[in-house]
Amino acid sequence: MGVETPKIDSFLFAIPPAEIVLFKSIFESYDNLATLRTEDPQLHHMRIYFSADTRAEVDALLTSLEPRFPIRRLD
Numbered sequence: 476m477g478v479e480t481p482k483i484d485s486f487l488f489a490i491p492p493a494e495i496v497l498f499k500s501i502f503e504s505y506d507n508l509a510t511l512r513t514e515d516p517q518l519h520h521m522r523i524y525f526s527a528d529t530r531a532e533v534d535a536l537l538t539s540l541e542p543r544f545p546i547r548r549l550d
Contacts, residue, residue: 482527
């Protein structure tokens with residue numbers, strides 16, 4: 476039997492360009508929770524990737540950061 480590969484989940488969001496570096500620094504400081512990548516640099520769309528079994532933690536962190544950052548979820 477092989478080792479089961481964890482399912483990776485993601486979603487797209489937009490954030491003002493002046494906020495991207497700080498947002499990314501805070502989010503990625505949670506070790507192994509998620510990683511962020513720029514999907515469309517002109518529209519300032521970012522995609523967050525995470526293990527499907529950590530979705531609740533990712534959602535909770537995003538919710539806690541929404542008062543500080545103008546996050547617009549796109550999918």
